[in-house]
Amino acid sequence: xxxxxxxxxxxxxxxxxxxxxxxxxxxxxxxxxxxxxxxxxxxxxxxxxxxxxxxxxxxxxxxxxxxxxxxxxxxxxxxxxxxxxxxxxxxxxxxxxxxxxxxxxxxxxxxxxxxxxxxxxxxxxxxxxxxxxxxxxxxxxxxxxxxxxxxxxxxxxxxxxxxxxxxxxxxxxxxxxxxxxxxxxxxxxxxxxxxxxxxxxxxxxxxxxxxxxxxxxxxxxxxxxxxxxxxxxxxxxxxxxxxxxxxxxxxxxxxxxxxxxxxxxxxxxxxxxxxxxxxxxxxxxxxxxxxxxxxxxxxxxxxxxxxxxxxxxxxxxxxxxxxxxxxxxxxxxxxxxxxxxxxxxxxxxxxxxxxxxxxxxxxxxxxxxxxxxxxxxxxxxxxxxxxxxxxxxxxxxxxxxxxxxxxxxxxxxxxxxxxxxxxxxxxxxxxxxxxxxxxxxxxxxxxxxxxxx
Numbered sequence: 001x002x003x004x005x006x007x008x009x010x011x012x013x014x015x016x017x018x019x020x021x022x023x024x025x026x027x028x029x030x031x032x033x034x035x036x037x038x039x040x041x042x043x044x045x046x047x048x049x050x051x052x053x054x055x056x057x058x059x060x061x062x063x064x065x066x067x068x069x070x071x072x073x074x075x076x077x078x079x080x081x082x083x084x085x086x087x088x089x090x091x092x093x094x095x096x097x098x099x100x101x102x103x104x105x106x107x108x109x110x111x112x113x114x115x116x117x118x119x120x121x122x123x124x125x126x127x128x129x130x131x132x133x134x135x136x137x138x139x140x141x142x143x144x145x146x147x148x149x150x151x152x153x154x155x156x157x158x159x160x161x162x163x164x165x166x167x168x169x170x171x172x173x174x175x176x177x178x179x180x181x182x183x184x185x186x187x188x189x190x191x192x193x194x195x196x197x198x199x200x201x202x203x204x205x206x207x208x209x210x211x212x213x214x215x216x217x218x219x220x221x222x223x224x225x226x227x228x229x230x231x232x233x234x235x236x237x238x239x240x241x242x243x244x245x246x247x248x249x250x251x252x253x254x255x256x257x258x259x260x261x262x263x264x265x266x267x268x269x270x271x272x273x274x275x276x277x278x279x280x281x282x283x284x285x286x287x288x289x290x291x292x293x294x295x296x297x298x299x300x301x302x303x304x305x306x307x308x309x310x311x312x313x314x315x316x317x318x319x320x321x322x323x324x325x326x327x328x329x330x331x332x333x334x335x336x337x338x339x340x341x342x343x344x345x346x347x348x349x350x351x352x353x354x355x356x357x358x359x360x361x362x363x364x365x366x367x368x369x370x371x372x373x374x375x376x377x378x379x380x381x382x383x384x385x386x387x388x389x390x391x392x393x394x395x396x397x398x399x400x401x402x403x404x405x406x407x408x409x410x411x412x413x414x415x416x417x418x419x420x421x422x423x424x425x426x427x428x429x430x431x432x433x434x435x436x437x438x439x440x441x442x443x444x445x446x447x448x449x450x451x452x453x
Contacts, residue, residue, distance in 0.1 A: 028053045028382070029305070029344065033296055036289030038254065038274030041178040042297050043186075044305075044342055045260065045267040051301055051342055056179040059160050060273040063248030064102065064125045065181060065256050066168035068188050070134065071118060073148045075191050077137045081115040085208055086136045088112065093128060099169055101127035105219055111209025118193065123203045124221040125247060127167040134166035142166060156183050170252045178271045185245060185258050185269060198244040201229045226291055227259055237291040241298065251278055257290040261298040268301050270294045305342045308349045310377055310384075313338045317354075317375055317389055321361035326398040331362060333372055336388040343379060353378050358389060364397040 028050060039060050042052040050056075078084050090108040104126025106112065112120070114136075120129035131142065138145030146163050153161040158180035164171040176184075188194050197203075203221045207213060226235050227242035241261040248256035255275040261268050275289030311317065318333040325331075341352065358373030366372075370391045377384040 031297070031300055033300070035272075035293045035296070036275045036287075037272040037293045039178040039271075040273070040293060040297070041182050041271045042301060043182050043269045044301070045186075045269055046265075046307070047340075047342065048186075049342065050182075051268075051305060052297060053178070057160055057177050059175040059177055060256075061170065061174060061250065061253035062168055062176045062181065062273065063250045063253035063256050064127075064168040065176075065246050065248040065258055065273075066163060066166065066174070067121050067125065067130055068181070068246055068258065069149045069152065069163065069184055070130050070166045071122065071194060072152055072184070072188050072191065073145065074114065074118065074133045074137055075194075076152075077148070078114045081118065081193065082113055084114040085111050086114060086117060086132060087209070088128075088132050089135070092131050092135045095131060096127055099127070101167070101169065102224070103127060104129045104221060106132070106207075107210075109210045110207040110212065112205065112207055115193065116205045116208075119197050119200070119203045119205065120221065122198045122246065123200050123223050125224045126221075127169065130167040153180065153184065156180075156187055158183055168248055168250070168253075170250050178273055181258060181271045181273070182269060185271070189245075189260075195244055198225075198246060199228065201231075225257070225259070226288065227257075227294065237288055237295065239295045239298065241302075242295075249277060255288055255290040257294055259294050261294075261302070263298075263302050266302055266305075266307075268298055270297055304344055306345050307340050308343050308347075309338065309340050310349050310352050311335045311339045311354075311375075311387070314392075316392065318356050318358055318373070320358050320372060322366070322395065323361055323363045324397045325364040325395050328364075328395060331366060331372070331395060332392040333358065333389040334392045335375065336369075336371070336390045339377065339385065339387050341377065341379070341384045347379070351379060352384065356389065364395045366391045366395045368392065368394045 029052065031052060035054060038055060039058050040052065040054040041050060041056045043050050075081065088106050088108055088110040093108045096103070102125045104120035104124050106117075106120060106126070106128050114133065117129045117133050120126045121133065134142045134145040137148070142165065145166055149163045149166070150161075153163070158176070160175070160177035161180045162173060162175055164174040168174070201223050204218045205221075206215070206218055222232075223229055224247045225244070226232055226237040227239045229235060230238035239261065241263040243260050243262065245258045245260060253274065254277045256273045258269070258271050261270070272290040272293045275293065276285045279285055313335055316332050316334055319330040320333060322328055322331040343349070343352070355376045355378070356373060357376070362372055368391055371388045372391055373389045374386050375389050376386045
């Protein structure tokens, strides 16, 4: 059974990414345990909704989580990852001298495929591999590559992100947010090889060119992600349901982790930034807070939350008054789509409050599916989602009723009354003038008769 678990997790995550998402929402729920990470976002991958947040929009240095964006740009710029061979130059390697970077062990003169370099970058978090890839894609200029990273972040809707390098070494102008990293990672998860590469416990490669070409000298690499490697010496952070994705650490950034977990038909993505790596005295903190937080959040979400159906696509939700329909005074409204929400397991779907916004009346004709109003669902003073309310049936218009109403509307309209009043006034004036005229004519006739006499 244990041997089958990785395959099952892989299949579940793949389905979550490829199948159309069900219509579902969830608000962030309170947790009953402490977290040490400075910023966190936990997202349900089945629905694409956030279930827990902590400072999600506060800018933080991402350290080597930067390499998730580096991966995106490389894969989108290099179409043949397996066939593209890239030389490791001395110029690039010298840029990392004295930086204390995490390295993958590649050497100047080696020639590796883009695919091999991606593995060297993501599995042991090799800054050397990241810089070689950035230099290659940027045409010898890492800045051009970084410009592409920032352009991609903007395209993905990231509003709190700015990169200055491809590897994540400290720079005050190099930052992102937990919310932005969620967007970036969800996009990366759809790209070729991404989850396959970043979920490996180890990777072995041999250069395809350079001094070691043909020698087939294996270079074994191990993951920096302790959630994945249960055989790492003294590892107390292994989590059997975890898969991927990337670790990060500098003194300024603290410990950082992006990971996923799948169990019991649910999949989650967790971004944890800024767990302490040094204490107030500058001494190293041994506890990996980002991993503890991630595992605790996964356990909480997988045991405390479940997807509950709130409203079906055919469930009647509201009636609205209907005008111009023969022998039909109201129209039934239903949700545009079925709606489900992640709620605490002990909470009934009936606890969700529905606030409807519909007009007082609607005019026929109406076609089934026509959007008439909205229904907003909320729980514990948190908005879950707003869905459209649509006509449950088609209703034709009665022309007789419509024409009668038009006549009534014209007759009772303000301008009609004004015009009618003016006409009546003119008619009254005309009658008065006619009376006065007739009286004068009669008087003149009497005068003329008198003179003839």
